[in-house]
Amino acid sequence: MSTLNVSNITDGTTTVGTSYVVNGSAKHFCNWNGTGTPAILESLNTASLTDVGAAEVTVNLSSAMSSANYGVTGLSSGSDRNITYSRGSANTASAIKTYTTNLSSAADEAASNTVVAHGDLA
Amino acid sequence: MTHGHLWDRLAEAKSRLAPVQSKYRVLFEDPATPDEPAKVLVPDPNFMAAALAGNVLPPIDTYQRDRLVPDGQPKEHPYAEPIGAMSEEEAIEYLVQKDIDPAVWRDYQGNRTIMKIVPVEMIPADRSFRNAWRIVQ
Numbered sequence: 711m712s713t714l715n716v717s718n719i720t721d722g723t724t725t726v727g728t729s730y731v732v733n734g735s736a737k738h739f740c741n742w743n744g745t746g747t748p749a750i751l752e753s754l755n756t757a758s759l760t761d762v763g764a765a766e767v768t769v770n771l772s773s774a775m776s777s778a779n780y781g782v783t784g785l786s787s788g789s790d791r792n793i794t795y796s797r798g799s800a801n802t803a804s805a806i807k808t809y810t811t812n813l814s815s816a817a818d819e820a821a822s823n824t825v826v827a828h829g830d831l832a
Numbered sequence: 833m834t835h836g837h838l839w840d841r842l843a844e845a846k847s848r849l850a851p852v853q854s855k856y857r858v859l860f861e862d863p864a865t866p867d868e869p870a871k872v873l874v875p876d877p878n879f880m881a882a883a884l885a886g887n888v889l890p891p892i893d894t895y896q897r898d899r900l901v902p903d904g905q906p907k908e909h910p911y912a913e914p915i916g917a918m919s920e921e922e923a924i925e926y927l928v929q930k931d932i933d934p935a936v937w938r939d940y941q942g943n944r945t946i947m948k949i950v951p952v953e954m955i956p957a958d959r960s961f962r963n964a965w966r967i968v969q
Contacts, residue, residue, distance in 0.1 A: 737839065740876070746957045747955050748872070748874050750874060750875075753876050753877070753878050754842070755839060755843075756878065756879065757876055757930060758873050758927050759874045759876070760871050760873050760932075761871060761873075762868075763868065763963050764869075764959065772842055773839040773909070774909070774910070776903070778903055803903055819959065831837070831910065832898075832907035832909075
């Protein structure tokens with residue numbers, strides 16, 4: 711593996727510092743199906759997920775974040791509109807805890823779920 | 833040549849290796865919350881590919897030591913020298929030690945079976961009564 715050590719990146723017109731690219735890149739994502747037998751369909755920096763119970767999944771990272779205070783975004787799809795967020799215990803540096811619900815806030819599993827994490831790696 | 837950061841190795845491995853869907857799942861119960869349903873650990877296909885290929889993942893004991901390191905302090909596992917290739921069974925054991933609490937796989941002294949590695953076909957696809965799942969004794 712080679713390392714390119716540069717301070718800025720340019721396309722000839724626009725120049726940005728490489729720190730913008732490094733700090734702004736997603737450090738983790740995971741897409742899984744939440745119905746039937748759960749499986750991870752696409753991912754980066756994911757080791758596994760734990761099917762905790764109905765509509766509740768913990769996603770385990772391979773390379774941990776520097777602390778639990780990183781940014782997570784999530785989206786779910788399915789027959790109903792769902793949202794994905796942490797419930798009960800909080801995220802840790804190496805685990806994202808998700809719970810999907812319908813618009814009545816009742817547990818509702820979705821066919822497709824994604825979480826993305828931004829922040830600093832450990 | 834340095835082995836670099838774990839994240840860099842994972843990203844490089846993802847670009848090079850085909851994902852491997854494991855034929856195993858880990859079914860477990862948490863002895864600290866006996867009223868909760870059984871949980872199912874699902875291996876990541878890119879993680880499995882990296883484990884089977886070798887020279888990507890750090891030694892499992894670095895993760896175990898990092899469990900004790902407070903947030904914000906330097907962690908050992910991202911910078912540890914990667915280990916060699918594993919079999920699929922060894923990779924599942926690695927995941928058990930990494931992602932399941934030691935209270936389940938190491939410290940439990942009761943007489944219930946609280947963890948089983950099973951073929952994926954044994955996990956019910958019907959999730960109607962998901963919160964009633966228990967490990968059959």
